[in-house]
Structure formats: structure tokens, C-alpha cells
Amino acid sequence: MTEHTAERPSSDNDDFDAIVVGAGPAGSAAALELARAGRSVLLIERGPFPGSKNMYGGVIYGRILDTLVPQWWTEAPIQRWVTRRQTMMMTGEQALTVDYRTEAWGRPPYNGATAYRPDFDSWLADKAVEEGATLVCSTTVTGLLTDSGRVVGVSTDRPDGDVRARVVIAADGVNSFLAKEAGLYGEVDPANYTVGVKETIALPRSVIDERFAVRGDHGVDIEIIGCTGDVPGGGFLYTNSDTIAVGLVLSLPALAAGGRRPEELLAELKLHPAIAPLVEGGEVKEYSAHVIPEAGYDMMPELVGDGIVVAGDAAAMCLAAGLWLEGVNFAIGSGAAAGRACHGALRKGDTSAVGLGDYRRRLESSFVLKDHRKLREAPHLVMGELAQQKLPAMACGVAEDMFTVTNPEPKAGLMRIVRRQMRTNGVKLRSVVGDTWRALRAFG
Amino acid sequence: MNPPTSTDPGCVAACVKWVDLSPETDPTSGLPVPSAHSWGFSEADRSAVEVALRLADDRGTDAVVVCVGPPDAQWALGELAAAGAARAVLVTSGNPGDTRGGASSGETARILADILGPVGLDADTVVCGDISLDRGSGSVPALLAHHLELPQALGLISVDLGDRPRIGGATRDATTTLMGVRRLDGARRERVGIPARAVMSVEGAVAPLRRAPLGRAVEARRRVQRESSPRRPEPVRPARILQWRPPPRSLPAPEGTDAFERVVSLTGALEERTPPRVVELAPPQAAAEILRQLHRWGYLTDAGAAGAEATAAKATGSEPTDPVTAEPRP
Numbered sequence A: 001m002t003e004h005t006a007e008r009p010s011s012d013n014d015d016f017d018a019i020v021v022g023a024g025p026a027g028s029a030a031a032l033e034l035a036r037a038g039r040s041v042l043l044i045e046r047g048p049f050p051g052s053k054n055m056y057g058g059v060i061y062g063r064i065l066d067t068l069v070p071q072w073w074t075e076a077p078i079q080r081w082v083t084r085r086q087t088m089m090m091t092g093e094q095a096l097t098v099d100y101r102t103e104a105w106g107r108p109p110y111n112g113a114t115a116y117r118p119d120f121d122s123w124l125a126d127k128a129v130e131e132g133a134t135l136v137c138s139t140t141v142t143g144l145l146t147d148s149g150r151v152v153g154v155s156t157d158r159p160d161g162d163v164r165a166r167v168v169i170a171a172d173g174v175n176s177f178l179a180k181e182a183g184l185y186g187e188v189d190p191a192n193y194t195v196g197v198k199e200t201i202a203l204p205r206s207v208i209d210e211r212f213a214v215r216g217d218h219g220v221d222i223e224i225i226g227c228t229g230d231v232p233g234g235g236f237l238y239t240n241s242d243t244i245a246v247g248l249v250l251s252l253p254a255l256a257a258g259g260r261r262p263e264e265l266l267a268e269l270k271l272h273p274a275i276a277p278l279v280e281g282g283e284v285k286e287y288s289a290h291v292i293p294e295a296g297y298d299m300m301p302e303l304v305g306d307g308i309v310v311a312g313d314a315a316a317m318c319l320a321a322g323l324w325l326e327g328v329n330f331a332i333g334s335g336a337a338a339g340r341a342c343h344g345a346l347r348k349g350d351t352s353a354v355g356l357g358d359y360r361r362r363l364e365s366s367f368v369l370k371d372h373r374k375l376r377e378a379p380h381l382v383m384g385e386l387a388q389q390k391l392p393a394m395a396c397g398v399a400e401d402m403f404t405v406t407n408p409e410p411k412a413g414l415m416r417i418v419r420r421q422m423r424t425n426g427v428k429l430r431s432v433v434g435d436t437w438r439a440l441r442a443f444g
Numbered sequence B: 001m002n003p004p005t006s007t008d009p010g011c012v013a014a015c016v017k018w019v020d021l022s023p024e025t026d027p028t029s030g031l032p033v034p035s036a037h038s039w040g041f042s043e044a045d046r047s048a049v050e051v052a053l054r055l056a057d058d059r060g061t062d063a064v065v066v067c068v069g070p071p072d073a074q075w076a077l078g079e080l081a082a083a084g085a086a087r088a089v090l091v092t093s094g095n096p097g098d099t100r101g102g103a104s105s106g107e108t109a110r111i112l113a114d115i116l117g118p119v120g121l122d123a124d125t126v127v128c129g130d131i132s133l134d135r136g137s138g139s140v141p142a143l144l145a146h147h148l149e150l151p152q153a154l155g156l157i158s159v160d161l162g163d164r165p166r167i168g169g170a171t172r173d174a175t176t177t178l179m180g181v182r183r184l185d186g187a188r189r190e191r192v193g194i195p196a197r198a199v200m201s202v203e204g205a206v207a208p209l210r211r212a213p214l215g216r217a218v219e220a221r222r223r224v225q226r227e228s229s230p231r232r233p234e235p236v237r238p239a240r241i242l243q244w245r246p247p248p249r250s251l252p253a254p255e256g257t258d259a260f261e262r263v264v265s266l267t268g269a270l271e272e273r274t275p276p277r278v279v280e281l282a283p284p285q286a287a288a289e290i291l292r293q294l295h296r297w298g299y300l301t302d303a304g305a306a307g308a309e310a311t312a313a314k315a316t317g318s319e320p321t322d323p324v325t326a327e328p329r330p
């Protein structure tokens, strides 16, 4: 590549100070920090525009943007602010829901918000461009350029497609081919991954407001457990302005072993008596699927190599811990940390693995690795049989027994009901105590 | 507006239109859904750019890409031009509230003619996409040819660009430098010789656009020259629309010796005619009855009526009947 005329990078051999691969939340946050620090940065995206290739459930926790884009809520392309959050446990025909709502989440600085990724990712990438980053789309990075084992740039699928820089940030999402090529990942275990599938269903705004009991730009986030049959996983349902997103997250190996199709399981969820009235009459606008790095802390690669840093899903930073499915905020957090660490390394003139070591230190002292470390056990616990099947069945059973009136018989005591449900669902007291202890440690 | 200075006399220009490539309608309301991400340039326009690039290569001259559109088009226009054009010109309406360029076909053609004419880029050959995806009139290339006073070869489905096999053995002669093929009605095609100075429009499959080298793609945004449209769109003068009236026909005078007889004869009031019949039937039987009546009046043949009867019988679960007598058929 010869035609670049932006700010001069600090070395004559390099076209840019930094190349960021992938204009998802992690890549754009990294490019934004670097450009803001005055670095020449090339942000490469394979899709025709940022976000065009990306899917997720739908809720972004935006507080991480407070420092990156002050007052972000006045301009970010938000669909609805989540002011109502439900956790639903279900069996074939029962559902027990814990429903929490607060008006506080509907005003600044807000909490969660639903947004479409093509809108949100384009907006964040534009912020990086406004700060001086160069964005090139419809360009796929096909490999790393190395010199004596050190990453010195990337090659792309365009004619004359090699481009050099002093540091490369791999923010190319789950399955990061670049992190693998750089030797930062060990053996890849499919059990560490889940697949997420989602339908976006159009409904008139007024119908959504009515069905979900919200007004204006307030919305609902429903997380569901016990809705995936014998495949470990979970479900979700989120409200946008005039669509709803309903989907599942499913264990990859269990899907393969059971021969079940994700769309079949999603169709079953949509037919469930607790969900069917919410989606009824809607028109499916979109079906999408994407892999999620589920195992969090336990599957993270080496975060830096000589001349390369890995951020976001590429580094398995997505937090998938049952009650939480947060990837975008962790991607932004890790991307911003990568950008700052690379700027520091460039200033010191050392972009070797040692010079880039500040990245890990930054993550360790931020929510990104703190939360991951704290919730390290959570993914295993949530995907276990107790949380997946026995707990929802038992909770629904207890609720049903408590609220079923069987006069002339008198009401059964709570302890008796619980014991009966434990017996019915094959739950041993010892395993409940053990798992409760593990849960307290995992979520404590 | 100062017209852009010519890069080289006789450049080849591609004219492209910024359109919604996948317009979406809200399935619940039927209203169009505005989308920032689905706008771009059609395959036909991309093909026009490739044809322009190859012609410019052949002739050792520059290719330019011109768009009359909104500021939103700048980036994508730069990417298009990055494939090899010497420059890209985006003409915006200058109206800040205008997000779509806002010019009619006539106005667009006039603006393009200003840019591409002798006092502007002085383009020899202009290549446009055939039809835009936004149900445009397809008239811009023709109007442009009119303004530039150039011959036109429109709706081309292939162009002999020198590096491809000649089409159907067509050869170039002294007056034509290019050969093209275009569609005619009735699945026919015609070969046309195209002079060196002409306006062409091409379909999307004529030449897939080459990929831009990385360096040029990176520079894409900076490559676009922005111009403001010099003219305010002309006010539209609607043609006077008259109500349609059937032409007068002379009829013979009604027969009759007095006014009453003549009125009776004119209206046919006392003539004998089949009295109206009121039937009340369930929909399947009603449908069958309508078919029978159509047959009686001669609108359905015997065979057609029998087929319709059989279908109606299947729908109602009854025996097929004779279309005339309505009796069960043997």
C-alpha cells in the first residue's frame, strides 16, 4: 500500500501507527482511543458498513461509554431504555417470573438499552472517524504480516492489500482467526462455545407498549431459563421500538449430539403459553445466528503478543453468566483499554509483548477481568443440569402447589411442598446444598 | 458554481445515482421504513463505472464518476471511484434540508450536462446505469444526450470493450469505435455501433466492477470533490388536464309520432325482457350459479362450464350438475 497520506506514523516503514481489525464495539472503541491520542489508525471492517455483519440479543449496558463519549445517551441510536427486567423459569407449560421495574433506569445515566447493531456499531465507528481514524469497509483481513515472529501488519483481500503498522489490534470477534494465527489461543474446545439464534419480529409500537406494559421509550428485557429442552442454554426476549427480539443461546456440543435444530427449539419457545401471546400476530423480519464465547475467563487466550493485542469477543471477553449476557460493554471496555495500552506502548517505542503488557494490567484493574474472574464458575453452573432443568421444574412445581386450592383438603405446608417437588424432580438435598454453596461463591 | 477544471480533454464519465437498494416497508403499517444503511449504487451503475474505466484505459484517458445526490453519498461515491477513477464529483442541491439530492430527472440531466459539457469536464463518452432501482424514469441518459448533443446508445446488455470476444461477429467501422448489443421488444436484440462521443446506458451484468486496491480504498473519502448544484430546481408547470369526454356520435332519431313514444323507444322501457332473478345461496353454490348463468349467456363454452361445474361440485361436495339444466350429471 502506498497511497496513504494521513498523519505520518512514527516509523517510515509503517503505513499507520496501529491497525484495528473489526469495526465492532471493541474495534471502534480501540480506534477511538488511539485516534483521540493523536495516533494514525486504520480500522478495517469486512462488512459494507460497521455492524452489517453483527448480531446479538439486543441490550447494551452503556455506562462504559460515560468516559468515551460523554452524554452518549443524547446521541446514541437507542430503541428503548430497559426499565423492566424479568427472569422467567419455565417448563413445558408452566412459567414462574420475577419481574422488576424501576423508573430510575429510564432517565440519565440510564442502565440498559435496546439498540440495533447496524445503527449502534456505525455510530461508534463514526465517533472514531470523527476523531481522525481511517475506516475502510468491505475489506477482509486475510492474515497477519510478520517479521521474525513479530506482527508488523495485515494482508487483506483487496489488490495491493498489505498494510503495515507498529501494532495490530485483533477485534475480529469470536473465532478470531488473527489471534489463532498469532498463536495466542491454545487448543479450541467446542464446549466453550454456544450458538445464539434470534428472530426479530415486527409489531406495531402501540401493541408492544400494551403487551409489555410500558410507555414511551421504555422497554423490557426478559431472560428465560428452562426453555431449551435437553439442550443446555437459555432464552431472551427484548423490546425495540416496533419490533421484538426473541432468541435462544444453546450449547454447541449438546445441539450437535442431540441432533436438534436451533430454529426448531426457537419455534417451540414461541409456542410456549407464556411467550405465544407476546409474539402473536408479529411478522418475522429477520432470523440470525452467531457463536458466543461462553466460557469466559477459562477460555481467554494470551492477550498480547509481539506487535498484537486481542480485544472483545476475539479474546472471549463476553460475559455469559446466566443472569447476565453482556458482551458489548465488555467489548467496549476491553477495546478502549487496548487502545490506551497501545498508545502507551507506541509512545515508549516498544510494541513487543512486554511493551504491550499494560493492556492486561488495565483489564485486571477494570470491571472487565474483575467481573470475569469473579463469575468464573458461573457459566458452568448455569449450564449444569440443576440450573437448566431441575431448578425451573422445581420452582414452577412449588409455585403451582402453593397456589392450587384443593379444598376440602387443607393447604400443605411449604416444607412439605418443597420436599415433594424435590422428590418429583429427582433433586437431592446434598446436591442443592453443594450447588447453592457454589452459586454463592460464583455470584458472591 | 465554478465548473470543475478538465483533467484531460475527452475523459470518460460514469454517472451514478444514489438509491435505496433494498427499500423496506413496515409489515404492520405498510409504510416505507427509512434506513440509513440500505442506500448505495445499483449494479447497473457499478457496471457503468467499470465500462468507463475500461474505455478510459483503452483510450489512455481519465475516468471520472459523477453523482447528483445528497451529502450522504460522499463516502460510497469515493469507494466507487477508488476502483480507478481519476476523480469523483458529488453535486449536492445546496439545500441543507435536502437529504436525497432532490433533483428531478430533467434537472439532474441538466446539472450533469453542465459538469460534463465542453466548459466542464468535456467528457467524450458518458456511461450511465440503465435503470435505477427507485422506480426512476430511466430518462436521465436520454436527456443528457440531448443536452450534450451526443448520440445515444441506451439499455445496452453488452459492450465490446476490446478485451472480450466480439459480439456476433460485429466489426467496428470508421464511424463507430464500439459495438454494443441492446434489448428490443419481443425478446429481440439489436447490435449498435457506438461512436467515440456518445452517451450510453448499461445493464448491471455488462461488466462487474473491479475491486479497488487497498490504498485507494483507504483514500476513498478524500477523493470526492463536492459541488453545489448551481440551479434551483425549476418549478414544475403541470400540464392542463382536461376531463375525458367520449367523442360525439350521431344516432338515428328515435321512432315515434309523439314525445311519449319517442321516450319509450329511447329508453326501451316497455320492451319485454327477462325479469331479474333473486337468488340467495351459500358462497360455493352461488359461485356455481354464477358460472351457470355465464354459460347461459354464452360467456362460457360447454367444456369450460363443465369444468367449472366439476370444480364447484368438488368445493361443495355435491354431485356435478349439468350446466344448463342444473340436473345431476350422469
Ligand SMILES: Cc1cc2nc3c(=O)[nH]c(=O)nc-3n(C[C@H](O)[C@H](O)[C@H](O)COP(=O)(O)OP(=O)(O)OC[C@H]3O[C@@H](n4cnc5c(N)ncnc54)[C@H](O)[C@@H]3O)c2cc1C
Binding pocket: A021, A022, A023, A024, A025, A026, A027, A044, A045, A046, A047, A050, A051, A052, A053, A054, A055, A056, A057, A058, A059, A060, A061, A139, A140, A141, A142, A171, A172, A173, A174, A195, A196, A197, A198, A247, A248, A249, A289, A290, A291, A292, A311, A312, A313, A314, A318, A325, A326, A327, A328, A329, A331
Ligand atoms: C445471540 C446473541 C445474543 C447476545 N446478546 C447480547 C446482549 O443482549 N447484550 C450484550 O451486551 N451482548 C450480547 N451478545 C454478545 C455481543 O454481541 C458480543 O460480545 C459483542 O458483539 C462483541 O463485540 P466485538 O467487537 O468483540 O465483536 P463483534 O461484534 O463480533 O465484531 C467483530 C467485527 O469484526 C469484523 N471482522 C471479523 N473478521 C474480520 C476480518 N477478517 N477482517 C475484517 N473485519 C473482520 C466483523 O465483521 C465484525 O464487525 C450476544 C451475542 C449473541 C450471539
